[in-house]
Amino acid sequence: MTSPQVILATHELVKDFQxxxxxxxxxxxxxxxxxHALVGPNGAGKTTLFNLxxxxxxxxxxxxxxxxxxxxxxxxxxxxxxxxxxxxxVTSLFEGLTAREHVELAxxxxxxxxxxxxRSERLLRRFSARAAELLAEVGLAALAEQPAGSLPYGRKRxxxxxxxxxLDPKVLLxxxxxxxxxxxxxxxxxxxxxxxxxxxxxxxxxxxxxVVGSLAxxxxxxxxxxxxxxGPYETVRGDPRVVEAYLGADVA
Ligand code: ADP
Ligand code: MG
Numbered sequence: 001m002t003s004p005q006v007i008l009a010t011h012e013l014v015k016d017f018q019x020x021x022x023x024x025x026x027x028x029x030x031x032x033x034x035x036h037a038l039v040g041p042n043g044a045g046k047t048t049l050f051n052l053x054x055x056x057x058x059x060x061x062x063x064x065x066x067x068x069x070x071x072x073x074x075x076x077x078x079x080x081x082x083x084x085x086x087x088x089x090v091t092s093l094f095e096g097l098t099a100r101e102h103v104e105l106a107x108x109x110x111x112x113x114x115x116x117x118x119r120s121e122r123l124l125r126r127f128s129a130r131a132a133e134l135l136a137e138v139g140l141a142a143l144a145e146q147p148a149g150s151l152p153y154g155r156k157r158x159x160x161x162x163x164x165x166x167l168d169p170k171v172l173l174x175x176x177x178x179x180x181x182x183x184x185x186x187x188x189x190x191x192x193x194x195x196x197x198x199x200x201x202x203x204x205x206x207x208x209x210x211v212v213g214s215l216a217x218x219x220x221x222x223x224x225x226x227x228x229x230x231g232p233y234e235t236v237r238g239d240p241r242v243v244e245a246y247l248g249a250d251v252a
Contacts, residue, residue, distance in 0.1 A: 024225035040222035085169035095149030154185030
């Protein structure tokens, strides 16, 4: 047995927005192969932390490390190439492109060439087999030819997950993967995350405590940009500070 490896970490991480400290000295340790949930009330700094982990924001101070590498402030495409992929809290699809086209373009972007081969039919066909696999993995095989704009909300989120998976990431970051979903889609998404976590590390912002309970090995509770509690789900759930912080509060 080797000891658990920390794959993604932050050290005294700070992010200021015009004098407002949204992330305030966060130390996070994500162990390889685990599902790590970030919870906390609205405005706690969860999305900002995600943006710092994935290069969409540069830290004001402090460090972000992936394995031994300091990745703080590196551009998002560089961090993605190192194996960190994310989904967004707000959906960001092209209405008119089909589910299949979305995944093919994502695969094409990974292989390189950037936008040079944009919409070259012949090259896109190369990716169609892998795209079909990914669509099946997220339960969208039957909807592959639907324009993304016509997909029900839950299916749009599933498509976004397929786009993140197209990067074949070591670390998958999911920002509120079940937000706005009905019960059926929530169950489907939990099953999906449980499947795609194999061989990966997952960090997710999640407000639904039953989702956190069924998926997360470790939970970090953020409040006012700081870590309130961090530990195994069972321990965190019963922590008096957490109970107090969330009594009557909107945990998201
Ligand atoms: P959460 O995802 O936990 O709800 P956010 O990370 O989105 O919280 O926001 C944390 C705090 O930082 C909030 O008070 C928010 O208003 C503020 N904030 C987030 N992004 C910006 C920004 N780009 N400019 C100014 N303030 C921001
Ligand atoms: Mg958020």
